Amino acid sequence: IYGMNFEFMPELDWKFGYPTVLLVLIALTIFLYRKFRKSGWL
Incomplete structure (x- = not known):
């Protein structure tokens, strides 16, 4: 986001x-990690 002009x-x-922004990115990362782990993709 911050690299765009x-x-x-x-x-x-x-x-x-x-x-x-940092908290949202960290929360999204944790959410996706757990979702993919539960789905068996990780």
């Missing part, structure tokens, strides 16, 4: 924008 990214000015 957008001119308008309002989340860059948010006080907790960076930690929020």
Whole structure:
């Protein structure tokens, strides 16, 4: 997301924008890991 060349990214000015993005990415990673593990794909 941050490597893309957008001119308008309002989340860059948010006080907790960076930690929020990190938490969402970590939560998504854990969710997908558990889902794939339960499905037998991992």
